[in-house]
Amino acid sequence: MNAPATSFTALRPRLFAVAYRMTGMRADAEDILQDAWLRWHEADRSQIQIPEAWLTTVVTRLAIDRLREARRERADYIGQWLPEPLVEAAPDPLQQLEHVGELSLAFLALLEKLTPWERAAFLLRESFDLDYAEISGMLGKTQAAVRQLVHRAKARLQDQSPRFEVTPQAHLDLLQRFAHASARGDESALMALLDENAIYSSDGGGKVMATLRPLQGAGRLGLFYKCLARLYDGQTVHYALAWVNGQLGLLRYNEGKLDCVMEITHDGERIRTIHVMRNPDKLALIDPAVSQIGPDTRLVL
Structure with a gap:
């Protein structure tokens, strides 16, 4: 396996986590990763200092575009739209490290209240622990703008996503x-x-x-x-x-x-x-x- 493929494969679980949390759809997340792989394969990697940051930026931007399209499509959806569930025979250890509570259908449904930019900023900050400088570069916005996006997202979700410690x-x-x-x-x-x-x-x-x-x-x-x-x-x-x-x-x-x-x-x-x-x-x-x-x-x- 060549180096580009190895790098992408190693990062794929985290990239999928970003794409799925952004769109709430496995199929959309898989399409986004396929598109990201093509861009990664065609990129001049000598200019890419941090592959993870570069790929996360690509996936996030693609997810924002897809979410905008999906919002228009869902205007004609019959009944309630809910995120597509990820059903597994056993828990994925990688998911256990990625804030499982923020992977729940209940939480993803709440994220539908956010704009695509708010959703991206909020998830990158709260679910993936990136700092404001990193998110600023990924979204092409100032750190002040990113902080405002995260603040608005938290205000929209306030008191609607209670956390309970349950054995x-x-x-x-x-x-x-x-x-x-x-x-x-x-x-x-x-x-x-x-x-x-x-x-x-x-x-x-x-x-x-x-x-x-x-x-x-x-x-x-x-x-x-x-x-x-x-x-x-x-x-x-x-x-x-x-x-x-x-x-x-x-x-x-x-x-x-x-x-x-x-x-x-x-x-x-x-x-x-x-x-x-x-x-x-x-x-x-x-x-x-x-x-x-x-x-x-x-x-x-």
Whole structure:
């Protein structure tokens, strides 16, 4: 393998992390990396002092352009648009080093409130720990402008992305209890698990059944899952555990076919948010080897 390929391959996980956090789409991130590789291959590397900085700049600029296009496309999107989940059989050690909480679907959905430039400045600063001078060079803006972008981003996200210290066992226990209660449509059990202001969001892409707007409130969500269980009555529904964006989530199967990917956030006792991906276009990109029900992951309901 030649030196350019070796350098790019070594940096690829971090570059993908930047592109995915910027766009919220695996496919877009992969396209951006392909474009970045072509530019890297054609560049005069004798003029590139720090490959990582050069490539991060290219990827960030490409991601900003893609995000602008995506915003226009999503104006016609049917229902709620949610980030495409990254589903793995086991956690990626590199992701564990890259602020896993800031890889969650809940966090990425919040980033949709930001402009592309705010999103880039905020992520490079808060998720990738770059200093303002580095970000200034990457974005082609003054350090004062970058500081203002980060400040505005933090103000937009203030108090909307709470952080809770939850043990892995508490997270697993709550996922299992939720899977059992929702599969049975047990309204009282669900109410005991849900925060009174819990929010449910789902993305069907206009192709399968999904809520057009978020549902909020334990009462509404308890009734919703009760009705959903009735809808699935007579069908074989299973839940399985998988790593969704760096943390344990749920896969729901209907008649053996992957029906949705679910990410749940909570404070250790009550569920705060439920993000559900049902868009078949986004589910189709999940590795079939990961999305199959296995004896080690299937939850007995």
